[in-house]
Amino acid sequence: MRSGKAIVLAAVLFGLAGPRVLLQAAAQEQKKTATTTPAFSYDPGGRRDPFKDLFGGTTIREKKAIGGLSDLLIEDVTIMGIVKARGKYEAIISLSEGFPLTLHEGDRLADGFVLSIGDSQIVFRRTLDNRGVPLAKPRDIIKEIISEER
Numbered sequence: 001m002r003s004g005k006a007i008v009l010a011a012v013l014f015g016l017a018g019p020r021v022l023l024q025a026a027a028q029e030q031k032k033t034a035t036t037t038p039a040f041s042y043d044p045g046g047r048r049d050p051f052k053d054l055f056g057g058t059t060i061r062e063k064k065a066i067g068g069l070s071d072l073l074i075e076d077v078t079i080m081g082i083v084k085a086r087g088k089y090e091a092i093i094s095l096s097e098g099f100p101l102t103l104h105e106g107d108r109l110a111d112g113f114v115l116s117i118g119d120s121q122i123v124f125r126r127t128l129d130n131r132g133v134p135l136a137k138p139r140d141i142i143k144e145i146i147s148e149e150r
Helices: 002-013 019-036
Strands: 078-085 088-094 100-103 112-117 121-128 134-144
Touching (some): 088 112, 112 134
Antiparallel strands (some): 088 100, 112 121
């Protein structure tokens, strides 16, 4: 196979062969490679299709490491406690990994912000949906501390 390419290359370099000879040689090479490579076929043998979507088209939200407030969704906030410091309330929340974090009024989250913090509740204003699209009408979400946890 290499000797055939070498002969055609030598003929082209010395001007003995034209473009027609090159096209014929290329066509012969393609025929040889096409016949040697087998076509792929898959027999499931009663097994499930490995390329079929396992979740049936539903979107599954991956748990990712949260680097800060801008990665945190309102629904993921777990209130650990509320503290009054310097005349203002601060909320201590828990991330999904269990690490504590402090929230103040006006802090931005991935899908909204903290509207207000009271002595037993936090009011969030949700401005984006789960896909990051702005909501036509923002919603207020209230999360309270359970009386047993106070």
